[in-house]
Amino acid sequence: MRRVLLLYATQRGQAKAIAEEICEKADAHGFSADLHCISESDKYDLKTETAPLVVVVSTTGNGEPPDTARKFVKAIQDKTLPGDLLAHLRYGLLGVDCVPCSYCLGDSEYTYFCNGGKIIDKRLQELGAQHFYDTGHADDCVGLELVVEPWINGLWAALEKHFASRRGNEMDGAVAMASNPSLSSEPVTPEVSHIDSQVGLLRLDDSGRRDSEVSEQNVVNRGPSSVWIADFESSLTQSAPPLSQASLNIPASPPEYLQVDLQEALGQEESRAPVTSVDPVFHVPVSKAIQLTTNDAVKTTLLIELDISKTDFSYQPGDAFSVICPNSDSEVERLLQRLQLADRREHRVFLKIKADTKKKGAALPQHVPEGRSLQFLFTWCLEIRAVPKKAFLRALAEHSSNGAERRRLQELCSRQGTADYNRLVRDARACLLDLLLAFPSCQPPLGLLLEHLPKLQPRPYSCASSSLFHPGKLHFIFNIVEFSSHTTAEVLRRGVCTGWLATLVEPILQPNARAGGEKAPAPKIYIAPRTANSFHLPSEPSAPVIMVGPGTGIAPFIGFLQHREKLQEHHPAGHFGATWLFFGCRHKDRDYLFRDELRHFLKCGILTHLKVSCSREAPAGEEEEAPTKYVQDSIQRHGQQVARALLQERGYVYVCGDAKNMAKDVSDALVDIISREVGGEKLDAMKMLAALKEEKRYLQDIW
Numbered sequence: 229m230r231r232v233l234l235l236y237a238t239q240r241g242q243a244k245a246i247a248e249e250i251c252e253k254a255d256a257h258g259f260s261a262d263l264h265c266i267s268e269s270d271k272y273d274l275k276t277e278t279a280p281l282v283v284v285v286s287t288t289g290n291g292e293p294p295d296t297a298r299k300f301v302k303a304i305q306d307k308t309l310p311g312d313l314l315a316h317l318r319y320g321l322l323g324v325d326c327v328p329c330s331y332c333l334g335d336s337e338y339t340y341f342c343n344g345g346k347i348i349d350k351r352l353q354e355l356g357a358q359h360f361y362d363t364g365h366a367d368d369c370v371g372l373e374l375v376v377e378p379w380i381n382g383l384w385a386a387l388e389k390h391f392a393s394r395r396g397n398e399m400d401g402a403v404a405m406a407s408n409p410s411l412s413s414e415p416v417t418p419e420v421s422h423i424d425s426q427v428g429l430l431r432l433d434d435s436g437r438r439d440s441e442v443s444e445q446n447v448v449n450r451g452p453s454s455v456w457i458a459d460f461e462s463s464l465t466q467s468a469p470p471l472s473q474a475s476l477n478i479p480a481s482p483p484e485y486l487q488v489d490l491q492e493a494l495g496q497e498e499s500r501a502p503v504t505s506v507d508p509v510f511h512v513p514v515s516k517a518i519q520l521t522t523n524d525a526v527k528t529t530l531l532i533e534l535d536i537s538k539t540d541f542s543y544q545p546g547d548a549f550s551v552i553c554p555n556s557d558s559e560v561e562r563l564l565q566r567l568q569l570a571d572r573r574e575h576r577v578f579l580k581i582k583a584d585t586k587k588k589g590a591a592l593p594q595h596v597p598e599g600r601s602l603q604f605l606f607t608w609c610l611e612i613r614a615v616p617k618k619a620f621l622r623a624l625a626e627h628s629s630n631g632a633e634r635r636r637l638q639e640l641c642s643r644q645g646t647a648d649y650n651r652l653v654r655d656a657r658a659c660l661l662d663l664l665l666a667f668p669s670c671q672p673p674l675g676l677l678l679e680h681l682p683k684l685q686p687r688p689y690s691c692a693s694s695s696l697f698h699p700g701k702l703h704f705i706f707n708i709v710e711f712s713s714h715t716t717a718e719v720l721r722r723g724v725c726t727g728w729l730a731t732l733v734e735p736i737l738q739p740n741a742r743a744g745g746e747k748a749p750a751p752k753i754y755i756a757p758r759t760a761n762s763f764h765l766p767s768e769p770s771a772p773v774i775m776v777g778p779g780t781g782i783a784p785f786i787g788f789l790q791h792r793e794k795l796q797e798h799h800p801a802g803h804f805g806a807t808w809l810f811f812g813c814r815h816k817d818r819d820y821l822f823r824d825e826l827r828h829f830l831k832c833g834i835l836t837h838l839k840v841s842c843s844r845e846a847p848a849g850e851e852e853e854a855p856t857k858y859v860q861d862s863i864q865r866h867g868q869q870v871a872r873a874l875l876q877e878r879g880y881v882y883v884c885g886d887a888k889n890m891a892k893d894v895s896d897a898l899v900d901i902i903s904r905e906v907g908g909e910k911l912d913a914m915k916m917l918a919a920l921k922e923e924k925r926y927l928q929d930i931w
Contacts, residue, residue: 781885
């Protein structure tokens with residue numbers, strides 16, 4: 229078979245799952261895929277590789293490649309490498325941005341959308357590598373399937389063309405061209421057909437039949453695209469025509485590969501410390517918890533103070549750190565009950581690869597430690613809240629004994645059911661427990677769940693304090709995330725980490741609620757430092773600083789201001805530049821975070837300009853001369869001063885908060901300001917803003 233080198237760089241498992249899907253499908257198309265994580269540099273060598281390369285890359289943080297790709301990226305970014313080092317290499321790349329949880333965002337409007345893939349793509353070309361297939365960028369905000377599936381479908385024609393041209397055999401080339409007109413001399417462009425990407429009409433289903441049963445009235449033409457008529461009566465468990473009557477294009481069931489052995493614990497005590505790849509990990513007490521918002525605020529914001537005085541943990545303002553959190557005890561209990569495994573919760577789990585598996589490159593999941601209890605795995609290791617991917621639904625369908633339930637799961641993972649999947653599973657944030665409760669005949673084996681449930685990730689938070697101002701302490705703030713649940717057991721569901729933290733600190737947040745008024749013992753949490761970043765105060769204190777942080781985005785700037793106050797105390801004769809803070813909230817009397825502290829900084833001159841925007845009422849009169857709803861409006865109002873600070877005084881601008889809307893709107897406002905103040909075109913202003921990013925004078929901490 230024709231060999232293909234297939235590499236993936238993943239943070240949460242999404243890119244790996246896509247790469248595995250490509251690997252599974254390769255055989256049927258006459259290719260042999262050599263699958264590796266991009267970090268396994270001992271198993272491949274791009275400098276001598278002759279096979280075509282396919283890369284699937286996710287994005288993490290503020291547009292960085294995932295942790296598994298850091299060593300690879302560092303190696304290829306070596307400036308001493310010759311420009312023709314990879315001139316022999318032909319490749320295709322798929323960038324993936326996903327929305328697995330509230331702190332990670334994939335969005336094509338986001339400044340660093342798919343930037344992990346873009347970084348690798350750009351550098352490979354700089355080293356001489358050339359595309360045999362155009363790059364794809366998949367956005368989970370609108371549904372990964374809309375790009376991933378067409379991209380994979382087009383990959384095989386691109387590979388056919390590549391191998392045909394490499395053979396240099398005119399007859400082979402002619403045969404290939406005759407059988408597929410898309411095999412031109414240019415790199416193949418993946419076409420996202422309005423039919424293929426939406427309904428998959430006239431494609432072979434698993435039995436080899438064509439979808440000829442689908443009549444034309446099942447499709448409605450709306451301009452350039454054709455989509456299934458939406459039936460708003462459909463639900464997670466119930467479809468409606470035309471989907472309920474359609475012949476389906478469903479993916480092949482992924483081969484199962486894990487064999488599980490449950491062994492009784494025999495009385496030995498199990499350590500409750502989480503097993504994590506994050507290092508080092510510190511177990512620290514919570515010394516204080518404060519509610520920053522009023523009870524009638526739209527969101528509840530808490531501040532937590534950690535005592536790090538007895539650890540080696542250190543930080544500076546602008547840093548972030550990770551909280552290692554467990555899943556909800558009640559959800560774990562309900563999941564074990566539903567799986568009929570509650571009486572075996574303390575049994576130890578041992579895994580091995582099935583001898584007869586058809587899965588290529590099957591490996592034990594690294595996030596499932598050997599010999600730990602079932603309860604421990606579901607509590608500390610597995611992201612049980614993860615939205616199940618289509619491959620997972622396909623596997624669950626195989627273990628559903630009720631025909632109607634099996635059909636509905638097949639619909640949800642089919643091409644024709646993409647709209648239902650997006651609306652009822654992905655957008656609704658349905659999880660495994662939701663599906664198991666909705667489809668009672670589904671009885672998946674434990675091994676299948678361990679194959680598909682991703683790693684429970686640590687949650688990142690910005691440091692909201694300065695160690696100079698609070699020695700031995702670390703502050704952070706967060707909103708308690710709540711969203712609608714689609715199970716009958718609860719109306720609202722809390723975020724995995726924020727819900728756990730809120731429950732954990734409740735006794736010290738409300739000490740009078742405890743019987744007898746005794747002091748509550750300090751709860752402890754596990755934390756870990758995150759990779760160093762550049763979101764720090766300028767090394768030259770005379771440079772102007774412009775901070776933009778609505779809501780909890782204010783967190784790092786409280787640390788900045790605390791730090792600046794101590795620096796000015798220690799260096800009273802020093803020259804410190806102007807400091808601007810653009811803060812936004814909904815109501816000044818409900819969620820104006822750190823109001824007293826900000827007034828203090830303003831009064832002392834630590835903060836030179838405080839501009840507060842209130843989106844649902846007139847802003848605080850003492851800070852704003854006239855109403856502005858959002859921080860970008862306030863920035864526009866003070867555009868001349870902002871432009872002077874950035875362009876003439878070589879200032880720094882820091883943006884922290886929502887990536888999807890706020891960060892883009894602020895970027896647009898800055899482009900408008902620069903264009904207006906320098907009298908140039910918007911394109912020139914965009915280039916100037918890009919230059920500020922390159923100089924690390926326009927910095928973002930966004931999610």
